[in-house]
Amino acid sequence: MHNKADNFLHQGVHPRKRKRERADARFHFYGLAAVSLALGFLVIFFIDIIGQALPAFHLTEVLVKVHYTEAVKSNYNKAIDHKLSRIVGRSWLRSLPMKIEANPALIGTEEELWIAADSRVDQYLKGHDGHGLKNKYRKIVDKMQQQGKVRDVFNWAFFQSGDSKLPESAGILAAAIGSLFTLLITMLVAVPIGVMTAIYLEEFATDNTFTRLVEVNINNLAAIPSILYGLLGLAIFINFMGVPRSSALAGGLTLALMTLPLIIIATRAALRAVPESIREAAFGLGASSLQVAWHHVLPLAMPGILTGSIIGLAQAMGETAPLIIVGMMAYIPDAPGSILEATTVLPAQIYTWSTESMRGYSERTAAGIMVLLTVLLSLNALAVKLRNRSEKNW
Amino acid sequence: MDTEMQTKMKIRDLKLWYGDFEALHGINLDVYSDKVTAFIGPSGCGKSTFLRCMNRMNDRIASCRIEGQMLLEGSDIYAPEVDVVQLRTHVGMVFQKPNPFPKSIYENVAYAPRIHGLVTDGPDMDELVETSLKKASIWNEVKDKLQQPGTALSGGQQQRLCIARTIAVQPDVILMDEPCSALDPIATAKIEELMDELKNDYTIVIVTHNMQQAARVSDYTAYFYLGDLMEFGETQQIFTAPTHQKTEDYITGRFG
Amino acid sequence: MKDHTVRRFEDELNELKATVLSMGGMVEKAVRRSMKALLEHDPKRARKVIERDDKINQLERDIDQMTRNILALRQPAASDLRFIISTIKIVTDLERTGDMAEGIAEAMLKSQETPLTHLESLEELALKATAQLKKALDCFARGDVLLALSIIENEKSINGMFQRIQRENLTYMLEDHRKISAGLMAYSIGKNLERIGDHAVNIAEMVIYMVQGHDVRHIDHETASALVTSNIES
Numbered sequence: 001m002h003n004k005a006d007n008f009l010h011q012g013v014h015p016r017k018r019k020r021e022r023a024d025a026r027f028h029f030y031g032l033a034a035v036s037l038a039l040g041f042l043v044i045f046f047i048d049i050i051g052q053a054l055p056a057f058h059l060t061e062v063l064v065k066v067h068y069t070e071a072v073k074s075n076y077n078k079a080i081d082h083k084l085s086r087i088v089g090r091s092w093l094r095s096l097p098m099k100i101e102a103n104p105a106l107i108g109t110e111e112e113l114w115i116a117a118d119s120r121v122d123q124y125l126k127g128h129d130g131h132g133l134k135n136k137y138r139k140i141v142d143k144m145q146q147q148g149k150v151r152d153v154f155n156w157a158f159f160q161s162g163d164s165k166l167p168e169s170a171g172i173l174a175a176a177i178g179s180l181f182t183l184l185i186t187m188l189v190a191v192p193i194g195v196m197t198a199i200y201l202e203e204f205a206t207d208n209t210f211t212r213l214v215e216v217n218i219n220n221l222a223a224i225p226s227i228l229y230g231l232l233g234l235a236i237f238i239n240f241m242g243v244p245r246s247s248a249l250a251g252g253l254t255l256a257l258m259t260l261p262l263i264i265i266a267t268r269a270a271l272r273a274v275p276e277s278i279r280e281a282a283f284g285l286g287a288s289s290l291q292v293a294w295h296h297v298l299p300l301a302m303p304g305i306l307t308g309s310i311i312g313l314a315q316a317m318g319e320t321a322p323l324i325i326v327g328m329m330a331y332i333p334d335a336p337g338s339i340l341e342a343t344t345v346l347p348a349q350i351y352t353w354s355t356e357s358m359r360g361y362s363e364r365t366a367a368g369i370m371v372l373l374t375v376l377l378s379l380n381a382l383a384v385k386l387r388n389r390s391e392k393n394w
Numbered sequence: 395m396d397t398e399m400q401t402k403m404k405i406r407d408l409k410l411w412y413g414d415f416e417a418l419h420g421i422n423l424d425v426y427s428d429k430v431t432a433f434i435g436p437s438g439c440g441k442s443t444f445l446r447c448m449n450r451m452n453d454r455i456a457s458c459r460i461e462g463q464m465l466l467e468g469s470d471i472y473a474p475e476v477d478v479v480q481l482r483t484h485v486g487m488v489f490q491k492p493n494p495f496p497k498s499i500y501e502n503v504a505y506a507p508r509i510h511g512l513v514t515d516g517p518d519m520d521e522l523v524e525t526s527l528k529k530a531s532i533w534n535e536v537k538d539k540l541q542q543p544g545t546a547l548s549g550g551q552q553q554r555l556c557i558a559r560t561i562a563v564q565p566d567v568i569l570m571d572e573p574c575s576a577l578d579p580i581a582t583a584k585i586e587e588l589m590d591e592l593k594n595d596y597t598i599v600i601v602t603h604n605m606q607q608a609a610r611v612s613d614y615t616a617y618f619y620l621g622d623l624m625e626f627g628e629t630q631q632i633f634t635a636p637t638h639q640k641t642e643d644y645i646t647g648r649f650g
Numbered sequence: 651m652k653d654h655t656v657r658r659f660e661d662e663l664n665e666l667k668a669t670v671l672s673m674g675g676m677v678e679k680a681v682r683r684s685m686k687a688l689l690e691h692d693p694k695r696a697r698k699v700i701e702r703d704d705k706i707n708q709l710e711r712d713i714d715q716m717t718r719n720i721l722a723l724r725q726p727a728a729s730d731l732r733f734i735i736s737t738i739k740i741v742t743d744l745e746r747t748g749d750m751a752e753g754i755a756e757a758m759l760k761s762q763e764t765p766l767t768h769l770e771s772l773e774e775l776a777l778k779a780t781a782q783l784k785k786a787l788d789c790f791a792r793g794d795v796l797l798a799l800s801i802i803e804n805e806k807s808i809n810g811m812f813q814r815i816q817r818e819n820l821t822y823m824l825e826d827h828r829k830i831s832a833g834l835m836a837y838s839i840g841k842n843l844e845r846i847g848d849h850a851v852n853i854a855e856m857v858i859y860m861v862q863g864h865d866v867r868h869i870d871h872e873t874a875s876a877l878v879t880s881n882i883e884s
Contacts, residue, residue: 206456277493283451284489285506285559286482295505296495606725633727635863639651645727647659648652 049373052366056158059168060117060125062141063149064088066096068106073097086137087144089116091169114151119168119360125150128359158367162333163349167360170353172371174335178248178328178343179317179375181336185252186259186316191309193256194263198305201264202271203293222261229258230325238326246327246342254326255316262315266308270301303386310383314376320347346372400427402567402597403448408462410443412455417443420462421623423616425567430589430598432612432629434605436644439618445569445601449485450478466567483510486560490572492552494544494559499536502544502555503527506563522562529595530558531588550581554588561596568592570600574607586611605645609633617641651729659724663733666716667791670737670744673709674787677744680706680751681783681846685776688758688839689769699755706748713741729860736860740790743849743856747783750842750849757839764832768822771815772839778808779843782850789854793861795878798854803871808847815840 064080064087072079076096080088092115100106121141123131133141144150162174197218205211233254237243243250274297282292298305323329329348336343344352350368353361403425410418418440425431433441443452450471452458464471471481483506494502503523507513513522523540527533532554536547544555553573560568570589574582589598589611602608608615608629615632617625617640625638636642643649654660680699687695717734720726726734766772782801789797816837823833855867858874862881866874 208456275493277489277491278495280451280487280489281493281495281556281559283454284449284482284487285509285563286479287506287509288479291509295509300496605727609727634731636728642728643652646730647654647656649655 049366049369052363053370055126055128056360056363056367057155058152059155059157060122061114061151061153062087062117062121062144063112063151064115065110065112067110068096068100068108070107073100083140086134087118087121087140089118089166089168091164091166092116114153116157116168117150119166119358122168123359125152131359158364162335163331163344163352164333165331167356167358167364170361170364172346172349172364172368174332175344175346175349175368176371177335178251178332179345181248181339181343182251182255182328182345183313183317185249185339186255187309187313189253189256190259190263190312190316194260194309194312195267195305197260198264198267198271199293199298202268203297204289218261218264222265225321226258226319227321227325229254230322232257233322234325244340244342246330246332246344248336248339248341248343250326251323251328251343251345252339254322255319258319258322259312259316262312263309266312267301267305270304270308271297273304274300303389307383307387310379310386314379314383317345317379318347318372318376320351323348346375399429401425402427402467404463404465404468406463406465408444408447408460408464410440410447410452410461411457411459413457417621418447419621423623423626425597425599426614427597428593428595429613430593430600430611431614431616432608433599433601433616433618434603434608434644435618435624436649437603438620440621441601441616441618442571444618445571445599448567448569448599449482449487451487453478479510483563484565485567485569486563486565487569487571488553488556488560488573490575492549492556492576494547494552494555496543496545498541499527499544499547499555500540502559503562506559510563512563526558526562527555529561529592530554531584531591532558548581550577550584553577553581553585557585557588557592561592565596567597567599570598572601572603575603582607605633617644619644656724659720662716662720662724663730666713666720666737667733669709669713669716670741671787671791673706673713673741673744674783674790676702676706676709677748677751678780678783678787680748681754681776681780684751684754684758685773685780687755688761688766689773691758691762691765693759693762696755696758700752703748703752706745710741710745713737717741732860732863736790736856739856740853743852747846747849750846753842754839757835757842761832761835764835766832766836766839767829768818768836771811771818772836772843775808775811775815775840775843778804778811779846779850782808782847786850786853786857789857790860793857795858795861795882798857799875799878801854802851802866802874805847805851808844812840812844 062084064084066079069078074097076093077085079093079096085093117125120131120133121137124133124138124141125145141150157169158171160173161169161171164170201211201215233250237250237253238245243253278296278300279292282296287295320329323345327342328344329351330342330344331352332342332344346368350365350372353365353368356362401424403423405421405423405425408418408421409416421444433445435441446452447460447464448471452460460472466481466484470476471485495505497505500523503526504515504519507519507522508515513519524533524537527536532551535551536542536555544552547555553576557568557573574585577585586607589600592598593613600608600611612629615627615629616623617632617636617638619640625632625636625641627637632641633645636645654663680702683695684699686692687699717738720734724730782804785797785801788794789801819833819837819840823830852867855865858864858866858878862878864874864877864881866877
């Protein structure tokens with residue numbers, strides 16, 4: 001023994017040790033390279049999106065003199081200097097006749113107002129190519145700029161208005177509210193049903209052919225392409241139950257169908273993670289099955305259940321395919337007043353904008369993606385926080 | 395001696411199946427009042443299964459089927475009219491791994507009396523919690539931190555907390571399933587000392603893999619082998635002169 | 651019986667048993683030699699017996715050490731525990747038997763000035779006692795409870811023989827006052843032989859405890875033999 005140890009301690013670095021260390025280092029490097037690659041793509045993606053989206057968050061306004069006359073009622077172009085009619089945003093011009101009708105006292109007066117510039121002017125001033133602004137207007141804009149009649153402001157309108165056929169006034173609000181309504185319905189339907197189903201299967205159901213069949217099917221449902229849920233939602237909720245097409249209710253119910261298996265699977269995993277010893281302790285003290293579930297198992301599984309539900313909902317929030325089928329991929333400029341009104345959702349809005357050719361829309365596409373990502377990341381952060389809380393010892 | 399001995403539980407020809415597998419082949423056993431009875435035997439001999447029959451913990455296993463009689467003070471605990479919740483307040487259980495609820499020490503003890511409506515919250519409950527913790531010899535260690543989580547205690551303290559939690563409902567019988575297998579010798583000695591005190595008021599049945607422990611703590615020992623009760627007798631007799639060769643081989647360490 | 655799963659433990663128990671048996675052999679030899687020295691007036695042989703008693707005493711200490719170690723380190727139970735307990739007791743009996751042999755050898759050396767007469771009955775007693783001792787060692791070696799029972803049964807005849815020797819000695823001493831010292835010597839040798847028989851019986855009783863767990867000491871022979879035989883039949 002003594003000799004052996006002696007040899008081993010004095011023979012210098014063993015060749016196998018070097019080989020082993022090299023292998024370790026290689027493995028370390030591959031791992032690092034993979035992670036760096038993934039991170040690199042992510043950074044590129046974010047830089048690209050943010051770079052594209054930033055212009056959408058600010059907007060050019062021009063100072064114009066507005067004349068309120070009787071003629072404006074029939075031809076809004078007459079409210080301003082006709083040279084400027086291609087420079088100010090058309091949606092504002094179009095709203096002038098209504099403004100005068102609502103307030104006839106304005107007739108005969110005039111005022112100077114900061115008005116959102118036309119998208120082409122906006123693009124020109126932001127220095128983008130392909131803005132499509134004609135030369136003569138460019139000169140006018142340059143001149144106005146010298147006179148201090150042009151300013152750059154934060155684009156509050158993006159968060160305050162719905163979709164529009166004019167990119168400078170298109171906003172995310174309607175889609176955000178639609179998403180909120182849809183998600184609320186998904187949550188109210190999918191979470192209670194999913195959690196209860198999971199509790200029943202995990203804590204109460206006896207292990208027989210029927211429950212095994214149910215289990216297999218739930219696991220399979222989670223793997224079904226989401227567009228099929230759209231078809232199911234169309235058939236059941238819209239055609240059979242008569243829920244209005246494009247409504248938050250139809251979308252929410254469809255997404256609930258899709259999220260249900262995820263929530264059931266996540267909840268069952270959370271329930272199964274509660275140590276059997278806790279159930280035994282409670283049963284051993286004479287607690288009933290219901291008391292065991294409510295007093296001991298559910299509180300311990302709650303963080304896991306919430307995490308699963310949030311991840312399920314986050315997925316529902318980013319989902320587009322089934323909503324195409326239930327008609328939520330449409331031009332819907334106004335925020336819905338109720339869950340029965342036609343609405344659109346964030347991803348659908350992003351998709352709609354992305355198909356538009358005008359430069360202003362592509363900026364808004366990126367901005368919409370940023371909003372959607374922010375919401376999703378917040379939801380995931382919440383899920384992570386809850387999961388960390390659930391990892392305490394018991 | 396036998397004449398003055400009170401029988402707390404009487405088991406007659408108890409058979410148990412998991413599906414088609416017969417795990418217990420007709421057990422006959424008397425558990426005497428205010429004594430410690432130890433179940434020993436190699437793994438898979440059915441001793442834990444049998445222990446779990448004694449407060450119907452096996453009810454939770456769907457494939458488990460039982461025949462025969464398990465009498466607690468003369469009445470069959472497997473009779474259809476028996477409420478298993480009530481049964482478990484009479485026959486409590488302490489488990490292998492200390493498993494306090496992830497709640498405060500106070501709540502751990504107060505839980506069972508509360509759900510069974512034995513005591514209402516307030517001074518009465520405070521008193522019950524205190525006496526239970528005192529009976530389990532852990533009061534002095536936890537009296538200043540009753541609101542701290544039970545899971546923050548050491549393993550041995552957790553196990554005594556679990557014993558306190560069990561005796562809070564004043565059971566007749568306490569079943570212990572290898573209560574010291576996760577504990578160090580000092581914590582084990584404390585539990586063994588506690589069992590010695592508890593047997594003045596409670597009938598204790600303990601399953602243990604540690605033969606020396608069975609010898610130290612029990613008055614009666616039952617040796618299980620492959621689903622049969624091989625031998626039952628006074629512990630000193632089992633450990634000095636067992637009658638059955640299988641018992642002899644097991645106790646002396648001949649595990650061929 | 652199966653072997654212990656821990657082989658080292660099995661070896662220790664076997665070694666202990668072998669040591670006890672070799673001690674028994676030495677004791678038996680000492681008794682025979684001391685009697686031979688007496689009968690053949692061989693002081694050299696007697697001195698050898700006295701010398702060799704130290705070895706017997708040393709073996710007693712060795713065996714006690716072994717039993718202590720097994721008790722402390724192996725925590726024997728059931729038959730192993732009974733074997734250890736019996737060994738502790740048997741070793742004491744063997745050591746005392748060795749002392750008896752030494753006593754006889756010393757008596758032989760003393761009796762050179764006053765030669766003993768009427769040695770025939772002492773010789774007969776010695777044969778019986780040695781036979782008992784030999785049987786006791788055999789029944790320990792084989793765990794033979796029936797042999798042990800027969801040893802216990804023989805105790806009466808040895809006692810009877812000793813009483814007869816006592817009476818004879820008394821008669822000689824009354825007849826001839828010069829024989830008093832030789833008579834006392836013969837009496838003490840007889841007493842030693844009778845004690846050797848007693849120790850053999852003790853050993854036999856411990857063998858019954860070792861094999862069956864029954865304590866047959868201080869109960870009448872019928873009860874004891876009923877207890878032992880019933881256990882064999884069942």
